[in-house]
Amino acid sequence: MLRSNHKGMFLLDTLFSFSLLLFLSLSLIPVLHLLTKQQIALETERAMSRELHNELIKTIPYPSSHERSLTINGVEAIIRMEDEGELLKGCMIWEDLRSGGERMLCLYAAPIKMPEDSQ
């Protein structure tokens, strides 16, 4: 009796498979989106630290306090150099894509002792 009555078979089958497909697709999309967002944030962070380190190296021979803004990967950032006498402090401030808040990275360097300084 049950075997011969299979009028709802196709509908249930297709509904089940379609819901499975929708579930998988809809759960994959946010995961992929999150993954891409994290990748971009990490790439931005690496680019920021590289740029900060470059700026610090360029400033080491001629220590001075200054500030400038720049854009990396579409993210606006501020580089701030502070001559603290013994050390040179460089900070990069930008908006973090992951947390949405402000992110700050600071590096320190010892200024090069020029011949006239050592006298």
Next chain:
Amino acid sequence: MIEALFACALLLTTTPILLLFMNDLSTYYSSTFINDAKAHQLFVFLQEELNHTQTVQLSSKEVLLTLHNGDLISIKLNGTNIVRQVNGYGQERLVFDVADFQCRQYEHSFSISVTLKGGSPIEKYYTYPPQPKWL
């Protein structure tokens, strides 16, 4: 039968769209991400090498490092690879798919610029290694 056809049609319509969407999401930034990571790996490797270096000599496409143990390390562009040679022997591949490799010399520093295929130049500045007091 109609339900099956309807579901099948819906499935055929949505699958390519979903595939395109997911493909777009997964690859849109990944190539620059991987490129950036590759170049960074080279920069870190070079910085570690500089920690053991006594002198640095630069040409536009080659970095020559003389280590404290006397070894001469050459890092240069060979075809589309950046390779490392020790005393003129061997070829250790550091980065592949490189479009351009440039070295620039400044008064107190030098820079390495790497352009990977399909990417933009990534530049890194280095300070010259300090001379040890016993030299």
